Amino acid sequence: MGNALRFLYGHCCKPTTSDDPQSLGPHGVSSSxxxxxxxxxxxxxxxxxSQVPEGLSKHVVSSKKAQANWFRKLVDAWKDAKPPPRTPEEAARLVILTLKGHKKADVEGLLTFYGLPLPHTLVEVTAQPPTSLPHGVKFEMHTLPVDAKAVADGDTVTVYVSTADPRESSVLPRNVHEAALHRSEARSRRNYEEADAFHKQIIDAGYRMIPFENDEILAKKYRIRLRGIDAPESAMPYGKEAKIELTKILQGKSLRVLVYGEDRYQRCVGDIYCNNIFVQEFMLKKGLAWHYTAYDKRPELETWEKEARSKRVGLWASRNPEKPWDWRKNKRGGN
Structure with missing residues (x-):
């Protein structure tokens, strides 16, 4: 058997302990x-x-012989892929490309059988990260990996930036630096009560000690509001889906954030790039956010929203979805 397929099988099917056990699927991996x-x-x-899975015939129209032919092609394609697919989106693209020319009902049936994204829901991001800071950017930050619990909804995330960063080190309060040193010394004496008291001082100042690669990093906390988009609120239709999708793209990744300013909630308003993907473009094309025209006039955001509308993906499956700013206004009026 090919090494690439053996590695993929071992990697993907290895149970994980980092997810909520209730979210694990039948192969012991996360629902995503x-x-x-x-x-x-x-x-x-x-x-x-040489056996195709039982139950596949309920989702496709072609015979078992045809199904076996698909699987032979997919095995070869997976071995040739460099790197092999690591996300449902990448797997769906490989299936679609490998079975190009086959019946649409069969391709979509196969994707549905595995719960992989259908062709019309896949997003191709086109925006490239800027090589220099665009006009209006106040500063740039590079974050530590994002925790899944840090994603508040479809347009807000909490991030941490190491105080080893030159910009952060230049503004690090002396009392926070000293509290971190005292905490480390208390932990070395195993006086964890004293160490926790120092950590509370650090947290109250807007910082935190973050576990990282068998060590701890003193980091500054920032709340980021994605510039130019407005996702459905959690209680709205597609609110939960927007949060899940943003979590999937950000979780465990270090981000590049271009900060343009602050909103009235003291959140940094910025553009987020994750593995060279412009996150706002992704959320708009997924149909999980509106272009927030009241605060951002960029024409490309309007274009990406229109693309999702035309495909009727995400919240655009409804002909007239309620806008989150109208929902918030009505809620305030009701209260």
Whole structure:
């Protein structure tokens, strides 16, 4: 069996302990990767037995013989992929490309069987990260990896920036620096009550000690409001979906944030880039946010929203979804 497929199977199907156990799928992985894991498992099984999965025929129109032909092609395609797919979106693209020319009902049925994104929901991001700071940017930050719990909703995330960063070190309050030193010394004496008291001082000042690579980093806390978009509130239709999608793209990643200013809630308003993906473009094309025209007139944001509207993806499945700013206004009026 090919090394690439063996590695993929071992990687995708290895149970994880970082997710909520209730969110784990039948292969012991998170709900966001269970389709990828299941497909990897079935490709592994097919190469050893030449048997396609039971139940697939309920989702496709072609025969078992045709299904076996698909799986042979997919096994070869997966071995040739460099790197192999690591996300449901990447797996869906490989399936679509490999089975190009086959019946649409079969391709979509196969994707549905594994819970992978359908063709019309896949997003191609085009915006490139700027090589120099655009006009209006106050400062740039590079964050530590984002925790899933730090994503508040579809347009707000809490991030931390190491105080080793030159900009942060130049404005680090002396009392915070000293509290971090005292905490470290207290922990070395195993006086954890004293250490926790120093950590509270650090947290109250807007900082935190963040575990990182078997060590701890003193980091500044920032709340980021994604510039130019407005996602549905949590209690609105697609509010939960927007939060889940933003979490999937940000979780565990270090971000590049271009900060333009602050809003009335003391959140930094900025553009976020994650693995060279412009996050606002992604959320708009997914149909999980509006272009916030009251605060941002960029024409590309309008174009990306129109693209999602035309495809009727996400919240645009409804012909007239309620805008979050109207929802908030009505809620304030009701209270």
């Amino acid at each position: 990767t269970v389709g990828l894991s299941a497909l990897a498992h079935d490709l592994f099984h097919f190469e050893n037995t």
